[in-house]
Amino acid sequence: MDQTTSKVKNMYEQYPYPSGDPTIRAGFDIRLLLSYVAKKRGTDRPLQVLDAGCGRGPGVLGAASLQPNVMFTAIDINSVGLAEARANAQARGLTNINFVQADLMTLEGVEVPPGGFDVIYSSGVLHHLADPQMGLNNLTSILAPHGVISLMLYGSYGRQALYRLIEGIDILSSNEDAIESRLPLARALTEVADTSIFKGNYWQGTYRNPDVEFVDTCLNVNEISYDITSLWQFIDNAGMKFIRWTDPDAWSVDKRFKDPQLLARLKELSLTEQYRVIERLFEMPKLEFIICKADNYAAPVVTIDEIESSQFAVNPEASFSVEKRNLDHSQRIEGVSFKVRNRKSQTVTDPTLAQVMLLLTEQTTCFTGGEMINVLGQNGADKNSAIGVIYELLEKEIIFIP
Template identity: 70%
Template sequence: MDQTTSKVKDMYEQYPYPSGEPTIRPGFDIRLLLSYVALKRDSNRPLEVLDAGCGRGPGVIGAASLQPKVNFTAIDINSVGLAEARENAKARGLTNINFIQADLMTLEGVDVPEGGFDVIYSSGVLHHLADPQVGLNNLTKILAPHGVISLMLYGSFGRQALYRLIEGINILSPKDDPIESRIPIGRLLSKAAEETIFKDTYLKSTYLNPDVEFVDTCLNVNEVSYDIADLWQFIEQANMKFVRWVEPDVWSIEKRFNDPELLDKLRELSEFEQYQVIERLFEIPKLDFIICGAGNNARERITAAEIGSCTLVVNPEASFFIEKRNQDQAQRIESVGYKVRHRKEQGVSDPILAQLILLLADQTISFSGEELIKVLSQSGVDREIASEVILDLLDEEIIFIP
């Protein structure tokens, strides 16, 4: 184990991260992640997923709880966090997670399934390695040809205020001092930042975080961060391809800007340049994205004419809101809405779309586009219009093609 990894290991075993109960993170559903790319699995074996840097296991336990037929391998260098994760999984009766202590710089001790892992998660981990590029390159070698890697790395532009605080802490309390002695000083300075660089930012109330969270955020012994240019180079050097952002709305000029003249100018830029503008104007501390191997590609958008022949599934990351009022021997629907991941709830006023949302809200198995078209045709909706509405559902990520 290299010296940097050893320091990171010691820090996280003293302050095992993250705190909190099992959670359902964006991108938890394996079928959904695999739907983003063109290549398909050629095997009926159970899906194999690697969580590369699981910590105390809240993410992998949440994902495994909802997907009992998927096999998860969860690795970390932190023996304390792994022990807690094993106990939590055992207490919940989960038998589809295998916890292994392993170093991402070598991956020694990790049993790779035949053909590679279908999906690899690594959230907030690679940027703490002695050499993040080595870590990513190692993960690409054990990824199945059809597979995807879901990564979260720190965004340098979105963390500038935090880095200013960290520099201040380092002046007051040198990095070589014991972490336990640096925490009180760090909290004092972080509290002072509430009225300056942290005001009205995501960092507000950082000084109140539990020790494990505060240490990870403000006193970490090793981390790097990335801007868009760095990120693109990082991906290319691993011989991988960018597929999409976990939440595309964060990086959409159409969602971020309203001025027509500005939008016209921005549309003249490449997507890469658009992302560079967005990272400079908005506070985005985390870069959540999905990549695939060089022999794979992002899946192309289908046309309305192809809807009928598609198999569709309701997105597990979509929530539905239906307000009903009971009357005398009757029931009236007051409102219909939906929400995808952490986006704002969207109300539905279009009667055709509302009809589909009501249908999808109770749908737990796959169905065909043709079935949806027939349902709408019974209400007098033209096939072409029905296909366009269903295509809108795909674009909004309420449904997806597995």
């Protein structure tokens, strides 16, 4: 184990991260992640997923509990966090997670399934490695040809206020000193930052975080961050291809800008240039995205001719709200709204779309486009209108093609 990895390991074993109960994170559903790319699996064996850097396991425990037919391998260098994660899995009766202590710089000890992992998930890990590029290259080498990697890396522009604080902490207290001796002064300085450089932004309240969270954020022994330019190079160097952001709305000029003249000018730029503008104007402390191998590509939009025969499913990251009023011997639907991931809830005003939403709230299995067209036809929609509704549901990410 190299010196940097050893320091990182010691830090996380002293302050095992992250804290908290099992959680449902963005991108938890494996079918949804695989739907983003064109190449499909050629086998019906159980899906194999690697959580590369699981820590104390809140993410993998949440994902495994909702997908009992998916097999998870969860690795970390942190023996303390792994022991807690393993105990939590056993307490919850989860038998579809295999916990392994392993170093992403070598992957020694990781048993790779035949053909590679279908999905690799790594959130907030690669940027702490001695060589993040080697880490990503290693993950690429054990990914199945049809597979995807879901990554979260630190964003340089969105962390500028934090880095100013860290520089201040390092002036007060050498980063070579023991973490426990640095904590009191670091917390005190961070509390001051709450009324200055942290006021009103993503970092406000950091000084209140538990020690494991605070150390990870403010006293980490090794990390690097990326802007769009360096991120693109990082992906390319690994022989990988960018597919999409986990939350595309956050990186959309159409969603971010309202002035028509400004928006028109922005849309003359390449997507890369649009992203570079967004990272400079908005707080993006985390870069969360999906990549695949260079010879794969984003799944094409389903054509009109394919709609009827295509299989659809409700997006597991979509949630629905139905407002009802109870009357005398009857019930009236007052409103229907939906939410995808962390986006704002949207109220449905179109009657046909609202009718479909009501049906989707109860849908737990796949269905064909033809079946949806028939149902809409029974509610008065012609075929063209029904197809339009399907495309709208796809565009809003309420349904997807597994």
